[in-house]
Amino acid sequence: MKVAVIYGGMSAERDVSIKTGEAVLKSCLENKYNASAIMINDKNDEVFDALKEFDIVFNALHGTFGEDGSIQSMLEDNGILFTGSGSDSSKTCMDKIKCKNILRNNNYSTPDWFELSNYNEIPKSFFPCIVKPNAQGSTFGLSLVEKKSDLDKAISNSLKFDNDILIEEYISGREITVGILDGEALPVVEILPSHEIYDYKCKYTPGMTKYVCPASLGEDLKNRIMLDSLKIFDLLNCRGYGRVDYIIDNNNNYYFLEINTLPGMTNTSLLPIAAKNADIPFNKLIKIIIELGLGD
Numbered sequence: 001m002k003v004a005v006i007y008g009g010m011s012a013e014r015d016v017s018i019k020t021g022e023a024v025l026k027s028c029l030e031n032k033y034n035a036s037a038i039m040i041n042d043k044n045d046e047v048f049d050a051l052k053e054f055d056i057v058f059n060a061l062h063g064t065f066g067e068d069g070s071i072q073s074m075l076e077d078n079g080i081l082f083t084g085s086g087s088d089s090s091k092t093c094m095d096k097i098k099c100k101n102i103l104r105n106n107n108y109s110t111p112d113w114f115e116l117s118n119y120n121e122i123p124k125s126f127f128p129c130i131v132k133p134n135a136q137g138s139t140f141g142l143s144l145v146e147k148k149s150d151l152d153k154a155i156s157n158s159l160k161f162d163n164d165i166l167i168e169e170y171i172s173g174r175e176i177t178v179g180i181l182d183g184e185a186l187p188v189v190e191i192l193p194s195h196e197i198y199d200y201k202c203k204y205t206p207g208m209t210k211y212v213c214p215a216s217l218g219e220d221l222k223n224r225i226m227l228d229s230l231k232i233f234d235l236l237n238c239r240g241y242g243r244v245d246y247i248i249d250n251n252n253n254y255y256f257l258e259i260n261t262l263p264g265m266t267n268t269s270l271l272p273i274a275a276k277n278a279d280i281p282f283n284k285l286i287k288i289i290i291e292l293g294l295g296d
Helices: 014-028 047-051 071-077 088-093 096-105 116-121 150-159 200-204 219-235 270-277 284-293
Strands: 001-009 035-042 056-059 113-114 131-134 143-144 166-171 175-183 189-193 210-212 241-248 255-261
Touching: 001 014, 001 047, 014 035, 014 284, 035 047, 047 071, 056 071, 056 284, 071 088, 088 096, 088 255, 096 113, 096 166, 096 219, 096 255, 113 116, 113 131, 116 150, 116 166, 131 150, 150 166, 175 219, 175 270, 175 284, 189 270, 219 241, 219 255, 241 270, 241 284, 270 284
Parallel strands: 001 035, 001 056
Antiparallel strands: 113 166, 131 143, 131 166, 175 189, 175 241, 189 210, 241 255
């Protein structure tokens, strides 16, 4: 079987995408696929002529263009099979504000928020808060803002990555994530960063974060979170695999933070950690994702 691994891209997450792509390619070759890596450096349509020669494309493009439905739409228009969610779902899930509105309208808890259009209405009681780009991953442009006088600086930082900004209620608690694979919820992972927030450095520097899998949660709480993750995955019309992130407060209330339709596959990535705990080694995980993309 011929597999094309597309990676790189033009977003701030290019370096992360390259790491994911390299790990996926290595696994594909170990799985005996006839695999090739194709670096994406621009939105040139000519690449699709080459991709048509493959049975499936493994999408390892993180960030804008790779996760926001753009590449998915182009692949669909060219009749090319690919891994992960389709264009409509990818576009929705990349939009954090849209996701939060959908979830809240369906009675799921998510932290309160303001947008750039009404940030002047934010009361002092809302601080501390989190400021982050609306459509960006890997915690690029994310800041913990302790007081209102620091808000403009944080917004300026986020605007380097996106024109839409999410100013979100900060909830102190335990950060967890639930991987989804082939209609099943994987074991819950708890994230224990060495910084106050799970920032880029903690996310991608080995040793900066401790991951506990399975997370130490009560059975009832764990089951409710896993079930809700599956429901959210279906509600947003996701496909194949993904990851749902939450914060749990001191009263064991859990809040949806965001969903990731293209989880990282680096040596510190969360989905492979959860899969390994479920007795799914990395090479098997990649094989399952490819088979799901093929519709097998």
